[in-house]
Amino acid sequence: MQTDWTPVALSHDIPVASAAPGRIGDTALAIWRSASGRIAAWSDRCPHRGMRLSHGYVRGERLSCIYHGWSYGEDGGCKRIPAHPDLTPPESIRVPVFACREASGVVWVAEGQPAGAPPDLAGFRGLRSLHIAAATGAIAEVFGGDGPVLRVKLGPVAVIALVQAFGDETMLHLMAPESCDLATLDALSDAAEALRRNIEAEATA
Amino acid sequence: MILYDYILSPSCYRVRLMAALLGAEMTSRPVDFHPGREHLSPEMLALNPAGTIPVLTDGSLTLRDSTAMLSYLAAGHDPEWLGEDTPAMRATVAQWLAFSQRLTSSAGAARAHDMLHGPGDIDVLRRAATLALRELEAAISAQRRRGMIFLAGPRPTIADIACFPHVALAPDGGLPLDPYPSIRLWMREIRALDGFIEMPGIHRLHELKPEPGPMPDIRQTRTTRDPKQNA
Numbered sequence A: 001m002q003t004d005w006t007p008v009a010l011s012h013d014i015p016v017a018s019a020a021p022g023r024i025g026d027t028a029l030a031i032w033r034s035a036s037g038r039i040a041a042w043s044d045r046c047p048h049r050g051m052r053l054s055h056g057y058v059r060g061e062r063l064s065c066i067y068h069g070w071s072y073g074e075d076g077g078c079k080r081i082p083a084h085p086d087l088t089p090p091e092s093i094r095v096p097v098f099a100c101r102e103a104s105g106v107v108w109v110a111e112g113q114p115a116g117a118p119p120d121l122a123g124f125r126g127l128r129s130l131h132i133a134a135a136t137g138a139i140a141e142v143f144g145g146d147g148p149v150l151r152v153k154l155g156p157v158a159v160i161a162l163v164q165a166f167g168d169e170t171m172l173h174l175m176a177p178e179s180c181d182l183a184t185l186d187a188l189s190d191a192a193e194a195l196r197r198n199i200e201a202e203a204t205a
Numbered sequence B: 001m002i003l004y005d006y007i008l009s010p011s012c013y014r015v016r017l018m019a020a021l022l023g024a025e026m027t028s029r030p031v032d033f034h035p036g037r038e039h040l041s042p043e044m045l046a047l048n049p050a051g052t053i054p055v056l057t058d059g060s061l062t063l064r065d066s067t068a069m070l071s072y073l074a075a076g077h078d079p080e081w082l083g084e085d086t087p088a089m090r091a092t093v094a095q096w097l098a099f100s101q102r103l104t105s106s107a108g109a110a111r112a113h114d115m116l117h118g119p120g121d122i123d124v125l126r127r128a129a130t131l132a133l134r135e136l137e138a139a140i141s142a143q144r145r146r147g148m149i150f151l152a153g154p155r156p157t158i159a160d161i162a163c164f165p166h167v168a169l170a171p172d173g174g175l176p177l178d179p180y181p182s183i184r185l186w187m188r189e190i191r192a193l194d195g196f197i198e199m200p201g202i203h204r205l206h207e208l209k210p211e212p213g214p215m216p217d218i219r220q221t222r223t224t225r226d227p228k229q230n231a
């Protein structure tokens, strides 16, 4: 299945008031959730001295940089510079903001303004994101599909594999049927580990 | 109780962190590990023939393994940190302590290689560390499916404290933690524990620190400083 949206994380891995690293294409992302639950994906570079904003901290509806504490609001604009508390930061100090949606427990990001909504994966929930040291092509080959959303079998279970290029490697976001019990989820997690071992062994063979 | 200690050593930090979380009194005796190689001095080798730090002494007891020190501190101050007193849980904790030494010899050795020109084949060390980090990630994700986050049950134990430092410092050895969402959330919980202390490269959860304000004016600080401090 093709879409303009890239799956970058599972929602349950980014709890309220936290930031996490991700990427889209060659761009490093800071994916963060505000205290009210709003999700956002920004360029992972603080406009001040380039510190990674994904290492930053969230207070209320703002993301702050751990280096010198500059804090940025919803629109990516700098709202506060602690060393100059009386200064209103100029409009020009701004973090690039990406289009970001949350659907079916997945965080989707796009470059530009995509026309449609992210894919609807109703009936599934996020299980795990796994990093695989092999290009996406190697994973698509194993699953025999194309595009970032693959409906495949893992053992006896029909799952959804969201395949994301992560540099020249891959992030696999695995979705399990909502009806799965704990033992099945554990078995799926083990199966995903085994799959990764096989893909990497083949990629280096 | 005396800890023969080196500020930049993750294995020493394990023990400092555990003591702080327990509120245990301990005297730190700094060892000039780098560049002085004081851990190999005759006095230190007499304490620990293996030539490693940390070493913990308490009266006539000498401990030479950091995970044994964690057990000793927890047993003496708050046995809840040893994990639930069942055969399965005690074995699970023991297994994580052994696992933490796999982290020492992989992620820790990769960091020593990159920061202190330590020995070893860096690709082999990073590969071994990646396998260990993946194992940890899988285990924490399994705990999260059960509504938990710590390694051995619903509360933190010495298992978490043994594993935490080498994981948190893995990026120093060229091992980014970006691919490990469950490890990241687990580290957040540890960094937020009451009594948590920092070491260079490992910080208390920033959300819990006071909002940064303006930098103190250095000139002013200088003129008001007690002149005796400059002596």
Ligand SMILES: N[C@H](CCC(=O)N[C@@H](CS)C(=O)NCC(=O)O)C(=O)O
Binding pocket: B009, B010, B011, B012, B039, B051, B052, B053, B054, B064, B065, B066, B067, B104
């Ligand atoms: N016995 C281990 C040793 C820990 C360890 O490897 N310590 C390092 C410093 S972080 C060390 O002393 N290395 C000296 C050497 O191996 O020569 C422990 O207590 O956990």
Ligand code: FES
Binding pocket: A046, A047, A048, A049, A050, A051, A065, A066, A067, A068, A069, A070
């Ligand atoms: S680099 Fe971000 S505030 Fe200075």
